[in-house]
Amino acid sequence: MNFIVITDLEGVAGVDSFSQTRTKDVALKGPGMKQLGRETNACVEGIRSIDPHASVDVVDGHGTGGLFPDDLVGCRYIRLFGTSVYRLLESGRYDAMLFVGQHAMAGTVAAPLNHTYASRDVMYYRLNDVFIGEFGARALMAGLKGIPVIFLSGDDKAAAEASMFIPEIVTAVTKRGKGIEAADHLPSDQACRLIREGAAKAVERIASIPPFTGIQGPFTFEARYYRPIEDPYWLRHPTAVFLDERTVRVTTSDLSELPL
Numbered sequence: 001m002n003f004i005v006i007t008d009l010e011g012v013a014g015v016d017s018f019s020q021t022r023t024k025d026v027a028l029k030g031p032g033m034k035q036l037g038r039e040t041n042a043c044v045e046g047i048r049s050i051d052p053h054a055s056v057d058v059v060d061g062h063g064t065g066g067l068f069p070d071d072l073v074g075c076r077y078i079r080l081f082g083t084s085v086y087r088l089l090e091s092g093r094y095d096a097m098l099f100v101g102q103h104a105m106a107g108t109v110a111a112p113l114n115h116t117y118a119s120r121d122v123m124y125y126r127l128n129d130v131f132i133g134e135f136g137a138r139a140l141m142a143g144l145k146g147i148p149v150i151f152l153s154g155d156d157k158a159a160a161e162a163s164m165f166i167p168e169i170v171t172a173v174t175k176r177g178k179g180i181e182a183a184d185h186l187p188s189d190q191a192c193r194l195i196r197e198g199a200a201k202a203v204e205r206i207a208s209i210p211p212f213t214g215i216q217g218p219f220t221f222e223a224r225y226y227r228p229i230e231d232p233y234w235l236r237h238p239t240a241v242f243l244d245e246r247t248v249r250v251t252t253s254d255l256s257e258l259p260l
Contacts, residue, residue, distance in 0.1 A: 001095040001206075002055045003047055005040065005075070006085065006138060009066035010103035010113035011154030012036045013174040013191040016183040018113060022120075024064045035188055036101050037071030039153060039174070042192035043100050044075050046199025054203075059088065061134075063118075066101065086141050086256045096206055097142045098199060102154035104161050104177075105133025111157035112175065112183040117259070123246075125260075126222040128215050136165050136212075137260040143212035144255070150209045151202035153195045155183060168209045172198035221258050222249045233259065 009021050015032040023029055040058055047054050056075040060067045069077040078088070104111035106124055116122045116133045125132050127140075135158065139149040151170045152162040159171035172194040175183040186194070202209070228245040229235070241249045252258065 001051055001203075002093050003057070003096050003098060004088065004094045005043055005056060005058045005098045005100055006061050006102075007036060007040055007058060007066055007099075008101045008103060008134070008154075009033065009036055009062040010115075011101040011158055011174065012039055013185045013188055016112045016175070016185070017181050018119065021062070021113060022064070029064070029066075033066055033068055034071065035191075036066050037068055038188060038192050039195050040067065040075075040100050041071070041073050042196040043098060043151070043153070043199045044073065046196040046201075047098075047203050048074065049196070049200045050203040057088075057094075059085065061085075062101075084256070084260070085138050086260070089141055089145050089147065092145075094142075094147050096203075096209075097138070097147055097149045098151040098202065099135060099138075099149070099162070100153050100195065102135055102152050102158045102162070104155065104157040105131065105136070107131075108133075108157050108161065110177045110179055112155050112177040112179070112181065114157065114180065121225050121227070123224040123226050128220055130215060132215075133161065135162055139165055139212040140215055141255055141260070143214075146211050148206065148209045148211045150206055151199050153191075153198065165214065166209065166212050168205070170198050170202040170205065170209075217253045217255075218251055219253065219255060219258070220249065220251045222247065223259070 104114040106116040108114045153172040174191040175185040224247040
């Protein structure tokens, strides 16, 4: 089988400050990147313990880069820059999607480093009146193409969010949130063990985890930002409706037209 693993930096064990994630300074974010590599390798090991011949693509989904490619073992590295998860899924290549290092959507109470796509800018996204973050959006992209999302590792609030959308999903909690920049973390080895075991369990259960299709088109997408909108994407959008200076809404039948 072919698997796609979406990774991010905010959900790994040991990371609970934006100073560790928003920077390009490897001295500051390097330890978290090394841990993300370990957690990603654990996920790949878990997949391969059930399907030894599995093909695994690992997507570095962190804005400033979250992985050192040379740290990865037994998988293909893809940098999410200049493309989108939606475009990757159009290949029809994948049998299942997994998440490693995931955080909760913007506004989630006591969720460490919670945000939706742009941590400094986005107050919330809503899709057909449902608040949605990076997990939900990408799970829907996959689900509408018949691809189940079977596993997530990250903080406890991200795990709860995933289970809200996909009750059957397998999760591994690497830390418990106590605030926007506060968490109780598992030791590295323990976090990796849980991820390895969880990914294996998810592959075993793949047939019983349905694709997420709970939001159907046409799609009404609403975004609210912390500051007045200046993004040319919206200012030049032919059908965008501005509800106020910080909130925009657009309706489409094609998810690929949205900034997800």
